[in-house]
Amino acid sequence: MYGYAAGDPANSSDPFGLCPIDKDGIPCAAEYAPGVTVSSPEMHAALDAIAAEADKPLLVYGGDRSEEHNKEVGGAPASSHLKGEAADVIFEGTSKKETLGILYDSHARKDFGVRLLYHQKGSSLPEHSHLDLQSGPDITEQQKGSSPRYVPLKRPFNYP
Numbered sequence: 402m403y404g405y406a407a408g409d410p411a412n413s414s415d416p417f418g419l420c421p422i423d424k425d426g427i428p429c430a431a432e433y434a435p436g437v438t439v440s441s442p443e444m445h446a447a448l449d450a451i452a453a454e455a456d457k458p459l460l461v462y463g464g465d466r467s468e469e470h471n472k473e474v475g476g477a478p479a480s481s482h483l484k485g486e487a488a489d490v491i492f493e494g495t496s497k498k499e500t501l502g503i504l505y506d507s508h509a510r511k512d513f514g515v516r517l518l519y520h521q522k523g524s525s526l527p528e529h530s531h532l533d534l535q536s537g538p539d540i541t542e543q544q545k546g547s548s549p550r551y552v553p554l555k556r557p558f559n560y561p
Contacts (some may be wrong), residue, residue, distance in 0.1 A: 431488075443513065448532070461489070482533075505556070520553075
């Protein structure tokens with residue numbers, strides 16, 4: 402059975418205005434914090450697919466950035482946030498580590514070619530899961546002395 406997504410027949414997360422209605426009321430699209438946008442249509446679609454696959458609300462709390470804001474938050478000079486191709490996310494009601502596990506195992510994420518970067522506690526940025534459209538393996542940032550070091554992300558997640 403189908404119905405209007407969020408009561409709106411025309412919206413960016415579901416251009417046809419249709420979304421499967423789950424008996425538990427879980428939305429089938431990512432939810433964006435106020436003022437947060439992700440301008441890449443491919444990334445936007447990937448986030449919606451990841452949320453639908455997990456059957457959990459995926460809160461997108463970081464997206465597009467200006468160069469000035471990117472510097473303010475300590476982002477990489479060539480950050481995918483500057484191109485609208487990145488998002489910082491957490492699943493509603495889960496810990497940062499639980500979110501990491503769901504994202505790591507997500508077939509939707511892999512199908513869209515979305516890379517997962519996990520900033521560990523104690524790394525150059527606060528602990529969080531970052532998704533982007535850059536090619537390459539899933540990685541985690543470890544602090545080694547005064548500079549970050551990136552290593553392949555793999556189970557088990559024995560990170561601090």
